[in-house]
Amino acid sequence: MTTVISIWLALALGASAALKASRVERAGEALATYGIASTPVQRVGVWVLIGIEAIVAVGLLAVLGVAQTAAALLFLLFALATATALAAGRGGRPCACFGAESTLGWLAPARALALAGVAGALALGVFGAGPFGYARWLTLGLSLSIVAIAALAVAVLALAREVGVLRLSAGERGALEIPEEGPELGEVQPWAQALPRDSGAVLLLAVFSSDGCPLCRRVAPAVAHVAGDPLLGVRTFDEHVDASIWARAGVPGSPYAVALSLEGVALAKGTFNNLAQLESVLATARRRDRTLQVAA
Secondary structure (H helix, E strand, O other): OHHHHHHHHHHHHHHHHHHHHHOHHHHHHHHHHHOOOOHHHHHHHHHHHHHHHHHHHHHHHOOOHHHHHHHHHHHHHHHHHHHHHHHOOOOOOEOOOOOOOOEOOOHHHHHHHHHHHHHHHHHOOOOOOOOOHHHHHHHHHHHHHHHHHHHHHHHHHHHHHHHHHHHHHHHHOOOEOOOOOOOOOOOEOHHHHHOOOOOOOOEEEEEEEOOOOHHHHHHHHHHHHHHOOOOEEEEEEEOOOOHHHHHHHOOOOOOEEEEEOOOOEEEEEEEOOOHHHHHHHHHHHHHHHHHHHHHO
């Protein structure tokens, strides 16, 4: 128990030192909260503080009694300093407690006081004597392994979250519109006469697909969903059956969508992989159609 508690106290001090060192200038400036206004003194003071925290952390990892006493005094000093700064009305300012971004609040002295109590109990032997010799190092190694596994689990969860965010953001991207590919935007497309113009339709949508395209089969439900909109005139052009229209439209591949006005003017185009990207073609066409009408 003594070894495990020593390790966790060491991790707290080590993390505090590492976070300060990562943004040492900001951490030094935060010492102004405690009345240290001189920049040179701040720079020296923050490095002295980082060094003390690191040394005590190493001593705690070795389960040294003197390090346990030093940790208790250091945490007690932190509690006193933060409480004094709060009493002086400096709450909300940078405190450099755990990194340069941390701010001063009542949690800071309470946390430091609790850690001081644990370290003091450890120094007084309340948790019992730690193992000696080989047993001590074995306990230390096992404890560090558990901590490393926990840290790895947190890292994996964070990575999984980032992957999820990336997948969501990829899904939210619009269709890939390359100006040099497909029909010329803003020009009337003669092949658009093949698109249905149902009563009530305000836009036309040409979807270019192919039987040998697995992605086309996957997005077929999305095309069917869009085709159910009474405000759209939708038709799918097959690569082989409608080869002449494919050639006239200059379509680079499938699945590909072109949104046009009722007059057959190409307003938006692009390769799409899902319903959101297909709808982005329509949204772009509506926006450009309004722009053209205003300009006219």
